Amino acid sequence: MTLTIPTVLTLFRIALIPVLVLVWYLDYSWTNFAAAFIFTIGAITDWLDGWIARRFGMYSAFGAFLDPVADKLAVTVALFLIVQKHPTLFMAILAAIIVGREITISALREWMAEIGERGRVKVAWVGKIKTIVQMVALILLLYFAPIPLAGGEYLFPTFRVGEVLLAVAAFLTLWSGWNYLVAAWPAMRGEKST
Template sequence: MLWNIPNSLTMLRILLIPVFVGIFYLPVDMLPKHWVNLSATLVFAFAAVTDWLDGYLARALNQTSSFGAFLDPVADKLMVAAALIVLVEIQRLNGLWGASIALIIIGREIAISALREWMAGAGERGSVAVAFIGKVKTAAQMTAILFLLYYDPIGAINVKFIGEILIAIAAILTLLSMAYYLKAAWPRISLK
């Protein structure tokens, strides 16, 4: 079934991307900066929750589909790429350092998605299945993005600093996980 509950949640995540991006382009007098930060953070957090929820519901309701398996990672990567581009644009990932981190993360997502598709076409999808390092990378990346979107201090907590540290850790984990997946796929790549 094409439009089951999990696929609908995934599509909702894609539809939230222009809403998320648009929040940062509202007129300044329409929404104070703190509320822009909070609104964007809440939209991104909601999208992250729907990512977990659609996978859970697909399994629990036995509504997995090849369309859902294709659409879900596309939605995830689009939302993360949109967030990183916005963070570069609003200079929370600024300069060469920030742009490099965004390019590393986005580039890895594209490269590993392409690798998975190629391996699936060769009947070897299992060799590049999601690994623990990929899950840790995703957790660090999503948490970092949430902190960088919110940006405002919470009491004595320097949200900006924590976000910058976490995004640097996420970039390192991004490179390590890419190396892991390439190493796992290498025997199949070198034989083809």
Template sequence: MPYNLPNLLTWLRILAIPLFVGIYYLPHDWLSPVNQNLVATLIFTGAAVTDWLDGYLARVLDQASAFGAFLDPVADKLMVSAALIVLVYLGRLDAPIALIIIGREITVSALREWMAQIGQSKSVAVSFLGKIKTSSQMIAIPLLLYHENIGEYFNSQQIGTWLIYIAAVLTLWSMFYYLKAAVPQVLRNGSDDAR
């Protein structure tokens, strides 16, 4: 495992998950619900920033590694899954939406792994649609975590809910896009195995 700054940032993102979840288990006389929301939002937002930063530093410092390429998406999926589960627990997100997003991440990760094993990983490379889905999700989650109105007219819960529903639709759409790209390989390899 290469020891470098991008990988350290990725590990910090993973280590932040228990802290992020644990915030909501602190007694309210230690940290009020409003402050719990604020701290959790800051931790998640910080993790999202390090997600961008570790990839940027890996390119700029020429410290990209196979291990980093593996660990980075794992850290992202763990943090997002933890946030979605927390939001369901808090009653701010419907469980089916969380299941759609988490289920898609598991499905596409498994699909990418299999496609890489057969040398066809470019067929399921990250698409523009996937990037829009991720952007919508990464804006929605902090808004849902924060939960308070921002100013007089900005209802973070309502806007976060709209964005997470958009992310769920894009999640399904992008999953079908990846599956469609993989079907020819599945059929080709299935027929090869039958010979």
């Protein structure tokens, strides 16, 4: 098996996950910045590997399998770290919604592929917007410290903005999950696509 550039980037993204966890638990003042930076690099490589694959036709079956796995691992681990650091009911519910939807839709896609109906559950625009909002939210929540603006006169409420964006991402997660289930419902009832 030949590794394409997008697949190498995806493997790199997976390799960043234990680095993120290690950095998160270091006892230094800069670890929140480093964790947010590492997650940002992962998010950029997620976009980059998809762009390279489309632009240069560097598709592979292994890459198609690995890319969503890397995404879900990175998001899930980041959510676990954030909830551990900020163990509120609200944060736990948002994380449970996002992780629960990912597990459900992954299982749905696998089942739809097994019965030859994978075409019914394609990624829609809501899912793409959800991914962008979710990535920005997680970066802000990993950083979590207020950012001084205007010479320190104002503080950007990093954590609160991240929390609001994560709530928006959870709503979009439910919306896109519902769209997947509606698209798959005929197949669940035993109807074949035409």
